Amino acid sequence: MSDEVLRSDRPPESGATRTGEFKPTLQLGTDHDLCAGCGEPLALRTILESIEELGLAQRTIGVIGIGCYTALTSLMDLDLIQALHGRAPSLATGAKRMLPDRLFFTLQGDGDMANEGLQEVIHAAARGENITCVLLNNGVFGETGGHMTATTVLGQRTKNTLEGRDATQHGYPIQMVDLLAPLGGTAYAARGSVHDASGVVKTKVMMRRAFETQMRGEGFSIVEILTMCPTGWFVPTAKGPGYLNEVLGAVHVTGEWKRDGRLLRGAEPEAPNEAKERGAV
Amino acid sequence: MSQRGHVVIDIERCKGCELCIPACPPQVLRMTGEHNRIGAHYPELLSGCTGCRACWLVCPDFCFEVWQFDEPGAPGARPGE
Numbered sequence: 001m002s003d004e005v006l007r008s009d010r011p012p013e014s015g016a017t018r019t020g021e022f023k024p025t026l027q028l029g030t031d032h033d034l035c036a037g038c039g040e041p042l043a044l045r046t047i048l049e050s051i052e053e054l055g056l057a058q059r060t061i062g063v064i065g066i067g068c069y070t071a072l073t074s075l076m077d078l079d080l081i082q083a084l085h086g087r088a089p090s091l092a093t094g095a096k097r098m099l100p101d102r103l104f105f106t107l108q109g110d111g112d113m114a115n116e117g118l119q120e121v122i123h124a125a126a127r128g129e130n131i132t133c134v135l136l137n138n139g140v141f142g143e144t145g146g147h148m149t150a151t152t153v154l155g156q157r158t159k160n161t162l163e164g165r166d167a168t169q170h171g172y173p174i175q176m177v178d179l180l181a182p183l184g185g186t187a188y189a190a191r192g193s194v195h196d197a198s199g200v201v202k203t204k205v206m207m208r209r210a211f212e213t214q215m216r217g218e219g220f221s222i223v224e225i226l227t228m229c230p231t232g233w234f235v236p237t238a239k240g241p242g243y244l245n246e247v248l249g250a251v252h253v254t255g256e257w258k259r260d261g262r263l264l265r266g267a268e269p270e271a272p273n274e275a276k277e278r279g280a281v
Numbered sequence: 282m283s284q285r286g287h288v289v290i291d292i293e294r295c296k297g298c299e300l301c302i303p304a305c306p307p308q309v310l311r312m313t314g315e316h317n318r319i320g321a322h323y324p325e326l327l328s329g330c331t332g333c334r335a336c337w338l339v340c341p342d343f344c345f346e347v348w349q350f351d352e353p354g355a356p357g358a359r360p361g362e
Contacts, residue, residue, distance in 0.1 A: 004328045006326045011348055020346060
């Protein structure tokens with residue numbers, strides 16, 4: 001490393017190949033209103049690149065929940081449906097049953113999925129609906145300014161748990177992937193994190209596997225993505241990734257929890273994967 | 282130092298979150314003291330980029346475009362020279 005500053009306002013004149021474009025092809029622009037240091041645009045990149053690589057851009061319909069990420073819809077060059085708060089899995093269920101050859105994904109936050117619409121996602125998973133739910137989990141209601149959600153970890157400071165979440169007063173966090181993975185209808189369940197570059201790469205692998213699971217008609221798939229919310233956590237943006245990995249990542253453990261209908265973490269499910277056996281559409 | 286890669290930085294899109302600084306394995310990104318139009322500090326590129334795309338992967342504001350040189354240190358490898 002040297003202290004010589006290079007010009008970085010234009011590409012090399014010759015002898016070089018572009019290996020990373022500013023934005024994914026399926027993204028309409030780069031301008032968005034999310035806060036500095038937010039992890040949700042990183043999750044968006046993994047979703048859009050996976051769809052593009054699978055060649056499903058013309059056959060994908062996104063069902064979007066309510067949260068900060070709803071503002072990212074103006075960037076997405078895909079067909080989209082806007083759901084009521086927490087109801088995206090049910091809306092995707094109906095749409096998928098009418099259009100079974102399309103790729104359906106929901107985009108939901110932890111407030112949307114775990115607080116407002118917990119029963120929607122549990123029943124969609126238990127029925128083995130052939131959809132992919134994407135959970136952007138930052139442990140707070142980002143859009144309200146950082147209030148506690150059901151996934152907020154114990155001790156975490158939020159707008160309404162200023163002394164940290166206390167189990168005796170606020171209960172315990174819900175780990176969504178751990179909850180949904182054992183259900184018989186769930187074919188793929190994984191939790192990624194965008195706290196660093198390798199985390200983003202691994203998360204994209206999970207997104208691709210979830211979409212492939214759906215296109216093979218194997219049943220319900222969920223990918224939970226831990227994202228930074230430095231604004232809601234009251235930490236400096238540069239400390240966001242470390243906080244995510246050490247505080248949220250300690251409770252919401254990353255990795256694949258179920259693949260090809262087989263549990264990789266935790267106990268084996270008692271019921272067989274009926275969705276897979278009946279070759280669900 | 283031979284240049285294996287290069288990044289173009291869209292400094293006007295940068296919100297100054299600094300996520301790219303620790304993400305860069307060869308540590309060739311550094312925050313400037315300058316402000317862009319929205320009043321945020323932005324990174325500058327030092328020599329030694331490998332084109333690994335780590336900054337590109339972690340930037341929430343899509344500020345980076347990554348280039349890999351066909352031959353490291355070849356003529357034209359230094360933009361602006």
